Amino acid sequence: METYLTFRPGGSPLGNVAFPGGSHEASDRDTYQWFGPSLSQWSKRMDVLDQQLVQAHIVCAIRELFEETGILLAGTDEQSIIEMADPEEWMSAREAIAGQDLSFDEFLRRRGLGLRTDLLRPVAHWLNPNFALRRFDTWYFAATVPNRQEASLLRGKGKWGRWQVASQVLAQRNTSELGDLVGQPNTVGLNLSRISYPAVEMMLEAMADANGVVAYLSRSRSLDLKHPDLLVRDGIYYLEVLGSMSAESSRPWQATAGH
Template sequence: MQNSSNTPAGFRPAGKRTFPLNADQLEAAQAWVDFGERTPSKPRMASSVVLLKDSPTGLQTFMTYRPGGSPLGIVAFPGGTIEPADDDVTDWVGPSPVEWAKRLGTDNVDLAKRHVVAAIRETFEETGILLAGPDASNLVEGVSGPKWMKAREAIAAQDDTFAALLARRGLALRTDLLTPLSHWLSPDFAHRRFDTRYFAAARPVNQQPTLLSSKGVWGRWASASDILATRSTSALGDEIGQDRTVGLALGELVVPGVEIILEKLAAARGCIAYLNHKRPINEYRPQLVTAAGEDFALEVQASPASEGAACRER
């Protein structure tokens, strides 16, 4: 088996991969084994967005620290769970919900719509990047400043809804700016489980990400190659500087889905090529295994994908 911590930056081996468990996962895995395997808890539906931009050091993505025991990882891309109010969003341009269901490989059109809405909403909440505009050809501009931050805070606190915000400002979701990437389920033994759809989107040229005032701790554009080059060290965890991150290597900070996406970003030749690459929407189900003697690990069947060339921002 290929251990992720020993994988060179940008190298993406196919076949079975093993990934370490963090402290919370180890406790849950031990309980799963000690008390006998049982019916897994029902996963919550979630969406996560890989924001992208080109740089002299290669493709960059916006990553954030996630407080609490998020199943998306301690460090992750913007994202979160689907909410009931996501059904209220009706202003929509780009591929239809029916087309999105096809792209995501599901027969459930309503669920596909919720995943897309949640992806754009969570990205707006956590970063201020808003993939919406007055029509199919334009994006909203000037989404920074106190008024927009207040709107983000209200949506995050559920004092307002994303649908209401869009309606007040005459905006429709630009679903054409999202690209589906992959489908990940939390392992069976986890106390809190997510069924997560990962998407990608280029950073709009007229928008810059900012952390949510009430919750933001750490977040920045990160070169996938640079992150992977120090994956076996605690460089990233030490930079974040939280009790839950100091001294931890990349594999202890992120879930396997994030690490594998970073590998593919590092191997890509540009943003446009990565977004335009035709890829199957693989469903990944990490399995609990023992590695290096009696240590628990997660095993994932990973497959490589070729990526393309040069990029421009939208």
């Protein structure tokens, strides 16, 4: 099973190597043509009462996926999915949306498209540690890539992005294989725990353990909030994940943060 990993510039507190994503924008709460589960159903699934916030999470996930990879979960009805006919036109639209010269909802309206929210699955809910300078309440989603769409980096902004086999990344987690492949100053020579966030490693573990993509997407999950906490043992700092471990991992997880 493969997943798309990207380099996150700027010393992101959610990991230098992580999944595509980003922060909410005001337009994420605008009115969108909506295919798939209703906001009420999504609210129950995510156990979040504020349906506007639920919409913002879902729209943000779909928008950021499009901006950063070119994968667009949208169609003209509940059965259709858009195809990428003109790569240059697609890239120009992504640049305009990322630069906030074009709103995502306007881009979709011009093409008569609605969001295919049924292609998303929530897989985890994380809050980064309380010692972090900035705290992020983050939802992670999984989706399959529609036929005839291919991931590509956003022109002028993307540094590195590539499909990676989850089991292979984990097999090399104690080496600098992935960090060297990414090839950035803050990844070279570092192992997986030093360049990623605990949520990334735990979701990679779940992917590696799953019996294929369908099994991973259809898995029943607890979406309890999880967050890392700092521990010191024998002068070594560790991150211990607190919260329900049933969502994406069946065993306690720790990663060395440094000395």
